[in-house]
Amino acid sequence: MQCSIFTSGNMVTAKLSGELDHHSAKSIREQIDCEVEAVQPDKLFLDFKDITFMDSSGIGLVMGRYRLMQLHGGEVIILNPSPSIRKVMRLAGLGRLAKIETSA
Amino acid sequence: MIKIINQFKMELLARSSNESFARAAIAAFISQLDPTVEELSDIKTAVSEAVTNCIVHAYKEQLGYIYITVRILNDNKVSIKIKDKGCGIPDVEKAMEPLYTTAGGERAGLGFAVMESFTDKLTVHSAVGRGTTVIFHKQLQTR
Ligand SMILES: Nc1ncnc2c1ncn2[C@@H]1O[C@H](COP(=O)(O)OP(=O)(O)OP(=O)(O)O)[C@@H](O)[C@H]1O
Ligand SMILES: [Mg+2]
Numbered sequence: 001m002q003c004s005i006f007t008s009g010n011m012v013t014a015k016l017s018g019e020l021d022h023h024s025a026k027s028i029r030e031q032i033d034c035e036v037e038a039v040q041p042d043k044l045f046l047d048f049k050d051i052t053f054m055d056s057s058g059i060g061l062v063m064g065r066y067r068l069m070q071l072h073g074g075e076v077i078i079l080n081p082s083p084s085i086r087k088v089m090r091l092a093g094l095g096r097l098a099k100i101e102t103s104a
Numbered sequence: 105m106i107k108i109i110n111q112f113k114m115e116l117l118a119r120s121s122n123e124s125f126a127r128a129a130i131a132a133f134i135s136q137l138d139p140t141v142e143e144l145s146d147i148k149t150a151v152s153e154a155v156t157n158c159i160v161h162a163y164k165e166q167l168g169y170i171y172i173t174v175r176i177l178n179d180n181k182v183s184i185k186i187k188d189k190g191c192g193i194p195d196v197e198k199a200m201e202p203l204y205t206t207a208g209g210e211r212a213g214l215g216f217a218v219m220e221s222f223t224d225k226l227t228v229h230s231a232v233g234r235g236t237t238v239i240f241h242k243q244l245q246t247r
Contacts, residue, residue: 019124021123021124021152021156022120022123022156022159022160023120023121023123023124025210029210053127053145053148053149053152054149055149055152055153055156055215055218056153056156056211056212056214056215056218057156057210057211059212059214060210060211060212061210063212064209064210083142084141084142084145084149088149088218091214091217091218091221092212092214
């Protein structure tokens with residue numbers, strides 16, 4: 001599991017890759033929170049393009065980041081989830097908390 | 105008549121580093137049925153939920169083992185049993201409600217909801233102080 005974080009202006013993007021489960025979520029969460037707390041961005045993009053597996057730990061990760069961004073009025077945007085990851089997100093109704101976008 | 109065509113058992117220490125191993129091992133065993141990508145991903149997700157629950161909840165206080173039995177049954181059916189000897193669940197019905205969690209914070213409370221919707225049948229037995237057994241069945245397409 002890897003997580004690279006880029007900041008530009010008031011936007012933070014976390015590009016995730018590999019398998020997102022309870023084991024891998026902890027370090028991703030710490031990396032994202034560290035940057036978000038320092039920058040307090042308007043938008044946090046979570047790029048799921050290279051995530052090959054996700055269970056409800058990924059839902060918990062997004063929900064937790066949503067709450068963190070709410071503290072300063074920012075929003076979370078989910079990018080490029082695969083069909084199987086969309087299926088888990090749909091079940092959780094994540095679309096109510098975060099925009100889900102797919103780039104070409 | 106249910107017939108067992110093939111069976112695989114494993115016993116894992118409840119370490120979070122074993123979550124991905126459990127998914128991969130079970131997926132490899134089931135691959136002999138030539139499942140679709142979606143079927144395999146559904147099974148891996150349900151397995152991950154049950155195994156993670158053993159690690160996060162059942163053995164929160166003391167480390168123990170997770171016992172897994174995977175069966176390939178006749179007519180392309182799979183059954184997976186994931187058992188722990190951990191703390192147990194006082195009210196299973198309540199625990200299975202979507203969004204119910206005793207862990208708070210980073211947990212969504214959706215593990216059982218995922219297992220239910222990604223498999224065809226889910227059974228949960230639990231006794232406080234003795235442990236929890238989760239069994240799910242999945243009917244694969246015949247191809
Ligand atoms: N094997 C287990 N042993 C003891 N308690 C369990 C076990 N599995 C589940 N539970 C209890 O049932 C509750 C609901 O489980 P569920 O998997 O649906 O949600 P969660 O694990 O809390 O969150 P999530 O799975 O979304 O990360 C848990 O919070 C826990 O209290
Ligand atoms: Mg769970």
